[in-house]
Amino acid sequence: MKMIRLSIVALLLTAFAARAADTASPDPYANETKEQRDARMAWWREARFGMFIHWGVYAVPAGTYNGKQIPGIGEWIMNRGKIPKSEYRTYADKFTAAKYDPEKWVALAKAAGMKYIVITSKHHDGFTLFPSAATNWGVGLSPYKNDLLKPLAEACRKNGIKLGFYYSQAQDWNNGGAGNSWDPTNKRSMDEYIDQVAVPQVKEILSNYGEFPAVIWWDTPHDMNPERAAKLIALLKMKPGIIHNNRLGGGFKGDTDTPEQHIPATGIKDRDWETCMTMNGTWGYKSYDDNWKSTKTLIQNLADIASKGGNYLLNVGPTAEGEFPQPIIERLTQIGKWMDVNGDSIHGSSASAFTKLAWGRCTKKITADGGTLFLHVFDWPADGKLVVPGLKSKVTGAKLLAGGAKLDVEQGAGDVTVKVPAAAPDANDSVIALDYTGTLDVNNPPPDPEPAKAAKAPAKKKK
Numbered sequence: 001m002k003m004i005r006l007s008i009v010a011l012l013l014t015a016f017a018a019r020a021a022d023t024a025s026p027d028p029y030a031n032e033t034k035e036q037r038d039a040r041m042a043w044w045r046e047a048r049f050g051m052f053i054h055w056g057v058y059a060v061p062a063g064t065y066n067g068k069q070i071p072g073i074g075e076w077i078m079n080r081g082k083i084p085k086s087e088y089r090t091y092a093d094k095f096t097a098a099k100y101d102p103e104k105w106v107a108l109a110k111a112a113g114m115k116y117i118v119i120t121s122k123h124h125d126g127f128t129l130f131p132s133a134a135t136n137w138g139v140g141l142s143p144y145k146n147d148l149l150k151p152l153a154e155a156c157r158k159n160g161i162k163l164g165f166y167y168s169q170a171q172d173w174n175n176g177g178a179g180n181s182w183d184p185t186n187k188r189s190m191d192e193y194i195d196q197v198a199v200p201q202v203k204e205i206l207s208n209y210g211e212f213p214a215v216i217w218w219d220t221p222h223d224m225n226p227e228r229a230a231k232l233i234a235l236l237k238m239k240p241g242i243i244h245n246n247r248l249g250g251g252f253k254g255d256t257d258t259p260e261q262h263i264p265a266t267g268i269k270d271r272d273w274e275t276c277m278t279m280n281g282t283w284g285y286k287s288y289d290d291n292w293k294s295t296k297t298l299i300q301n302l303a304d305i306a307s308k309g310g311n312y313l314l315n316v317g318p319t320a321e322g323e324f325p326q327p328i329i330e331r332l333t334q335i336g337k338w339m340d341v342n343g344d345s346i347h348g349s350s351a352s353a354f355t356k357l358a359w360g361r362c363t364k365k366i367t368a369d370g371g372t373l374f375l376h377v378f379d380w381p382a383d384g385k386l387v388v389p390g391l392k393s394k395v396t397g398a399k400l401l402a403g404g405a406k407l408d409v410e411q412g413a414g415d416v417t418v419k420v421p422a423a424a425p426d427a428n429d430s431v432i433a434l435d436y437t438g439t440l441d442v443n444n445p446p447p448d449p450e451p452a453k454a455a456k457a458p459a460k461k462k463k
């Protein structure tokens with residue numbers, strides 16, 4: 001009898017504790033409604049296009065250590081080259097930022113049609129672009145001395161561009177965080193690192209930049225656990241409305257998925273997502289990486305991502321002096337020219353209504369009665385007829401965004417055909433805006449059959 005009474009008490013206590021833990025989740029968004037979430041994500045969904053900036057002292061060696069080109073991404077050179085802390089720290093002397101002009105950076109982003117910037121406030125090497133009371137390993141040791149984030153935040157504010165901060169919360173190869181296995185002087189327990197470095201620094205970046213950061217971009221949940229992550233996610237309440245990604249760790253999903261260097265085939269169902277991508281093969285500046293993607297690839301990636309309902313976060317790795325490499329300036333400028341004409345098909349658009357289009361991609365905007373389909377034509381039809389397969393809604397007009405010429409449309413029983421000029425107006429992606437009334441009605445072909453599941457292989461013998 002006594003036993004039973006005891007177990008009932010235990011049961012009640014456990015249930016109560018679980019309940020309490022539930023309401024006291026460290027995640028300030030744990031109990032958010034869909035409406036609250038939609039409102040919070042609205043600017044980000046509308047934006048569709050942003051700039052990632054990887055900037056730090058790794059831009060000094062720029063891919064070369066001890067006369068040897070170190071393979072891999074530039075911001076990982078300390079790790080890949082097993083550079084001792086004492087030696088790596090001397091790079092700060094040459095991180096001059098002498099030509100740093102944040103107004104120019106923001107102007108380039110804005111002209112390219114980007115609506116937000118995410119910059120590395122601290123990458124895995126632990127170097128902070130801001131002065132921190134928690135560590136001395138940061139911009140204060142460089143000739144520039146002052147906070148590099150402040151003037152960027154000011155330029156963003158003035159130009160209506162949102163600013164977010166990338167923060168490497170777990171790996172820290174200089175301040176005792178995770179990931180440094182080559183230098184025994186990087187000692188601190190992970191919990192001490194979280195309490196003494198990550199938590200105070202996240203407080204700093206959430207406190208000192210006015211309306212920003214609008215985004216916090218965690219990265220690499222190395223050695224994170226629910227308890228450590230809880231200490232960081234709890235800080236988000238300092239910045240109501242802030243958006244954060246899925247790389248915190250500890251079981252927290254964040255607001256956005258972050259496919260890296262690739263575009264998911266059909267987007268990501270029921271999640272906001274953002275593909276981050278380099279323009280060459282590195283995030284942080286490497287002097288000899290000339291593996292540049294073409295402007296055409298970048299524009300088509302942007303259209304592809306928007307057609308799947310995602311955002312494109314396109315990276316720039318400035319030099320130690322604070323300049324964007326020339327090939328990046330050229331590409332941003334060319335993308336901007338395209339966006340000046342076609343930006344309406346990207347900003348504020350939503351995912352395609354078609355499962356597949358042989359000639360390109362589609363984005364759309366739906367209004368109270370009808371809407372617009374933006375047909376992104378990558379492969380211009382040789383016969384002057386662009387077939388929009390399965391579109392049944394009543395089409396009311398079509399025009400080219402380039403030049404604005406009206407196009408004739410033939411509405412058949414099954415398909416819609418747009419009569420187009422002989423030559424593509426844009427070699428990268430010509431966009432046709434097709435207006436319709438009523439509800440959007442598309443008869444999509446049944447999806448491709450799933451690749452047949454391989455017949456269950458006989459269990460492999462264990463070695």
Ligand code: JFZ
Pocket residue numbers: 073075076219220260276283
């Ligand atoms: C991380 C960083 O290590 C890298 O330096 C850069 O900042 C990049 C944007 O993010 O690298 C990752 C993180 C996640 C994956 C791959 C590389 N991932 O999920 O596949």
